[in-house]
Amino acid sequence: MLEIRDLDVRYGGITALRGLSIDVRQGETVLLVGANGAGKSSTINAVIGLVRPARGAIRLDGRDIAAVPCERRARLGIGYSPEGRRVFPSMTVRENVLSGAFGMGRRHQRRALDWLVSVFPFLGERASQPAGQLSGGQQQLVAIARAMCSQPRLLLLDEPFLGLAPIWVRQISEAIREMQRRGTTILMAEQMARPALKLATRGYVMRGGEVRREGTVAEIRDSALAEEYL
Template sequence: MAESLLTIEGLCVRYGGIEAVRSLDMEVATGETVVIVGANGAGKSSVMNAVMGMVPTAEGRMTFDGREVTSMSTADRAKLGIRISPEGRRVFANLTIEENILAGGYTMGAKDREASVAWLFDTFPLLSKRRTARAGTLSGGQQQLVAIARALTARPKLLLLDEPFLGLSPVAIGDTSAAISVVQAQGMAVLISEQMARPALKLASRGYVLRAGALRRSGDVAEIRELALSEDYL
């Protein structure tokens, strides 16, 4: 495996008395795409949000790009190159597509930000055509593309996608997969969580299966696909 970009050791996430994630070890290499598979409530979002620093790490240790980030704020993690497209693809509904994408570049200087937005509109013509449309008026698939584009504005090293395919039509799943392929071609690492793992498994090289907050299995996509099939994650 290539050099490790994200290393998680013994991660525990708790909400009051609820233990959502227990002693999880995980790794994402530079430029690698990894999938986290698990049923509703398995702890996928808790892992994603802990990596972004949006929920605290109760126990364990996390390093990113050679630095310990365990108790770092979300803003500082963003500066180091981590971005998230959160569950439910929460775009700014009252802002236009263009304003959403600009908002993703809040850590950048104006010039870099403009260049990045131009690159994104080049890369995603579907968004370019409707750049002045309010994000709230878009379909679920288009909103997912906006959420991904917004997360890409600052060219992160690691993109977290929390259930990007949930509730999308087959066409929108195809568009979202194509957008993720663009991210991969840029050399960025991607961590995708999914309940219905089929489209994500096509994009990933390795995966982790979570059950009730604990690691059930990890392995290459073929192994994960086999387990997912037998346990109804597909």
């Protein structure tokens, strides 16, 4: 479904990714794991179109999406939850979640919101509260619900577990499992390898902008856990 080939990303003189190749097949949950600065966010941001690669190809269903602007990639079925639980702090929880389905029509929005509230009742209980007043774990769940709201075919999650207490790690794992049950393909970047390995089918261990190891969860587990403590 997603093919990344020989991707280079540079920021001025800094090379963030060097010759990166990654595949995500339909229905898989693929994990990008690696320490700070490994290039996980640069990879995700290149797929959603927030950074422009210096070289290489990104294909969705065989189509090169390099020239597709960021805002149109959502309409291709890509959902995105950014690193650092970025919610709109002064907007309500409901408005934050619905912003993920912007431009998709009221019927779709209402159905998506009903579904999300049934999966995560706290979204209903806090619907009218400004998102900036929530705890870190709650904000992360709002950010993921926003990404789920458009019911994407490919969901990109950048560090969904970072800095969260175990209770929120469990809730967010449940959200990710719900997307898996719906057949969503997922590409997830995470430093916290332990909970992420429980959800993934395959993964890539990154360091210094390159893939160091790839394989099934069983094949990469040891090397992923070693990177976690770098």
